[in-house]
Amino acid sequence: MPAMTMTDSATSSLTREQALASLRALVGRPGAEFHDGQFEAISALVDERQRALVVQRTGWGKSAVYFVSTMLLRARGAGPTLLVSPLLSLMRDQVEAAARAGVRALAINSANRHEWGEATARLADDSVDVLLVSPERLNNPDFRDRQLPTLIARTGLLVIDEAHCISDWGHDFRPDYRRLRELVATLPAHVPVLATTATANERVVADVAEQLGGENVRTIRGPLARTSLRLGVLTLPDAEARLAWLVANLGSLPGSGIVYTLTVAAAEDVARILREAGHETYAYTGRTDAEERADLEQRLKRNEVKALVATSALGMGFDKPDLGFVVHLGAPSSPVAYYQQVGRAGRATESADVLLLPGPEDQAIWNYFATASMPDEGKALALIAALSDAPQSTAVLESRVDLKKSALELLLKVLDVDGAARRVQGGWVATGRPWAYDTERYRRVAEARAGEQRAMLAYERTSDCRMQFLQLALDDVDARPCGRCDNCAGAWYPTAATGAARQAAGNALKRAGVEVEVRKLWPTGADSVGVPVRGKIPADEQCEPGRALARLSDLGWGGRLRELLASGAPDEPCPPELLSACVQVLTEWRWAERPAAVVSMPSRRRPTFTASLARGLADIGRLPYLGALGLRHGGPAGGPGGNSVFRLGSVWGRFDASDLALPPGAPVLLVDDLIDSRWTITVAARELRRAGASAVLPFAAALQG
Structure with missing residues (x-):
């Protein structure tokens, strides 16, 4: 990198002064200072108009980077920031955080269709600083063809949150995220791009950086240890024993928290059983209505419930700084996914408890979801054959290809990103482009997933530091023993439930x-x-x-x-x-x-x-x-x-x-x-x-x- 000139130094100093004032307005603390790497990322975006990938632990303040950068860029005449965000809960938190700092933010998603007209009008009169959209929205025909080109021409900053979703190797890969590579390529060279994630190992970092521009991407990584978390694993003999432990000990866990399960049915059953045992708990899953989700999130933030019993639907971006605990009733399929979920806890507290209660059924559930997410070559070819120049709805395509609606929609997204299909007004059409099943790619992805499952089992069984294990899974060079987990300091949790709790759990399960x-x-x-x-x-x-x-x-x-x-x-x-x-x-x-x-x-x-x-x-x-x-x-x-x-x-x-x-x-x-x-x-x-x-x-x- 060339030596900094006096002019560059003066510009950076002014940027730092302005950025610090914006940060303090954002967090509401007059004495707030930047965390290591925060101003480096802001300066790269604002002064150098670079493309940057920020990999930092949950709670580090990645949102502060893009909100402060937005405020500075807008003050210098730039257009609004386009923020691609994967979850409704994440959007709600980000809009609220932006408002506290005077940043005018709007979200366009499936839950606020009644506000789309207002959003369009406000974009037209330049009274929006940040527009949050889901990756799926980028392929909505009306938005993609009528609004997105104008928005791209005016965009002052593109932010891709939870950027590990771009990568095949990311723990939460989504086909719609792969479309962002094309979006980045259409941006003018002077428009900065920021990608953020807390859960990316070196393989994912390299993949995301390549999709953002390769050698021109500046990667800013920090240590991923969460010093507030006290990790533990308790292996119990059966579902009755695990549920009994929850019934007996949930009330003694600090504050309010999240109990994660692997399936919707388990979340609903566990929430009901815990509630019947006297705990204020509710289920939060992909089946929960959007309005109810928003209400449950706010009730958890206000500590009006002891816990939400949730699937991964309550994950990335949910922000309750004082969340006191995370318990997993069943293990996620990878240490990286586990790190992401436990990262919800202890963001602004000195201590938070994290306990994993693995079950013998975990691997069968992992295998089911892994198989369901991989496209089948025969089904893909049948779907391409069923497409034509005339738009067809998913309901019509269901009658022509033997796929359930969810699998059909996922496969259509894959074929869209691969260029063989395109979503238009009225449905889906064939593009006529040749398509071949990428056997090698899916073989490598399947092998990676199997490796992640083995690593998760190793986490459960390790006698080494559990936080260090998770850091190493994320290729963190600063990994070292935490001194707090059950392997470092001994079990901090009861290892058995009382007879009364065991009987209550047994009766509920029967x-x-x-x-x-x-x-x-x-x-x-x-x-x-x-x-x-x-x-x-x-x-x-x-x-x-x-x-x-x-x-x-x-x-x-x-x-x-x-x-x-x-x-x-x-x-x-x-x-x-x-x-x-x-x-x-x-x-x-x-x-x-x-x-x-x-x-x-x-x-x-x-x-x-x-x-x-x-x-x-x-x-x-x-x-x-x-x-x-x-x-x-x-x-x-x-x-x-x-x-x-x-x-x-x-x-x-x-x-x-x-x-x-x-x-x-x-x-x-x-x-x-x-x-x-x-x-x-x-x-x-x-x-x-x-x-x-x-x-x-x-x-x-x-x-x-």
């Missing part, structure tokens, strides 16, 4: 029964697979709302069901304890009319288990067991998974009730091992209704989910 919702509408596009139905399912062909013992993802009976129904597990008669639990569910089922007979599904996966369960329920209920439904045309085609249209097509016309001695005009209990899409029981119930049953009550041992 609770049986979940409702199975009934299908009331045929899927759009059923005729595309030869099924001549549409609209509402006639009332006299529907089944009644059903029941299942538990979801496969449940903490209680879910674990036992996962063992019994796992691929490769032997097909054996239903165990007595499971049959008793199913009887309990039926006893508590408030049906309008008691069933007069029991019929089983002709299960191909578990015929012995399913028939024994049906026969056992019939015997205990003193009902006739009529046997299994018959099959037509070889029975259902295809396997589990896929979308509604193709699942319906695979079972349509495949069941036969004509040989069953149904009691005329009476309800029938229909028993299966596992209910997944609900189309199997819907079509089977239709056959039973058409054969004379007055109602069909579906029951299964397990519900997928």
Whole structure:
């Protein structure tokens, strides 16, 4: 780097004076000073108009860098800052933080559509300093084609928050983030770019820097140790013991905090169980409404709840400086993802407690999500073949490609970023560009993910310093023992729950029964697979709302069901304890009319288990067991998974009730091992209704989910 001239020195000194005044206004402390590296990043953006990548621990003050830089650049005549931010909670916190410093910030996202007109008007009259958008918004046809070009021409600073999402190797890679490389390339050379993250190892840093401009990117890294965190790992024998520990000890953890789970079902169940035990806890997941999420975040910040029981939906960017603890009921799939989540705690406190309670089911959950996030070559080629020059909605494409909506939308994003598809007004079109499945890339990503899982297991088992382990996972050259974790200083947490808590947890986990919702509408596009139905399912062909013992993802009976129904597990008669639990569910089922007979599904996966369960329920209920439904045309085609249209097509016309001695005009209990899409029981119930049953009550041992 060339030697600094007197003019450069004077400019930097003036910038520092102005920046320090802006920082103090932002944080509300007259004596605030810059952390190491903060002014270096600000000067690189404001004085040198560089592209910078800042990798600093959570709580270091990355948002201060871009808000202060915005204020200085705006004072020098620059246009507004475009801030790409991944989460609604992050946007809300950033808008509030900006307002405290007099920075006029607006967000455009799916939760505030009613404000988009105002945002457009304020951009036009230059009364916005920072516009926050999600990466998905950048590919909204109207925003991309009509607003983004003008905005880019005026942008004074581009900020990419949580920049590890750009990289295939980042723990939270998102296809929409890869589009930012094209956005950066369209910016005028004098527009500075800032990328920030707290969770990037050297591989991710190199990948992100290359996408920002390679050699011209200035990387500012700092030590990643979180000195306030007291880390620990407590391995307990089963779900009952882990939940009992939470019931007994949540109240003694400092302040308010977050309990992380790996699945939505676990978050909802744990929040309910803890609340029933007297703790003020609520679930926060991807299914939680946007308004409820915002309310729960504020209640946690005001310490009105003891904990939010959350999935990763409550993660990046959520800012409660005095968050007292983070407990994980089940481990994330990588040390880097774990570091990111525990970083929510102890930002402005001397101490915060972080405890991991790993479970034996963790690896199965990791593998499920890893498989679901990887594009399938055959599905991708089928989707490309289904696209054309005419826009098609995702609903139409669902009827042509056997993918569930979430998987279809993810694959469309991948193909869009790869250039084979494009989102336009009215849906998606083919671009005509050649596309080939990048086998080598996905092999390397899969290997990296497997390595991260092994590293997470190593974290659980290590006898070395846990904070140092996490720092080394992030290639932090300053990694050293923390002196605070359970391996450095001994276990700081109780290692067992009391008998009363254990009993309360056991009773909660033994609770049986979940409702199975009934299908009331045929899927759009059923005729595309030869099924001549549409609209509402006639009332006299529907089944009644059903029941299942538990979801496969449940903490209680879910674990036992996962063992019994796992691929490769032997097909054996239903165990007595499971049959008793199913009887309990039926006893508590408030049906309008008691069933007069029991019929089983002709299960191909578990015929012995399913028939024994049906026969056992019939015997205990003193009902006739009529046997299994018959099959037509070889029975259902295809396997589990896929979308509604193709699942319906695979079972349509495949069941036969004509040989069953149904009691005329009476309800029938229909028993299966596992209910997944609900189309199997819907079509089977239709056959039973058409054969004379007055109602069909579906029951299964397990519900997928």
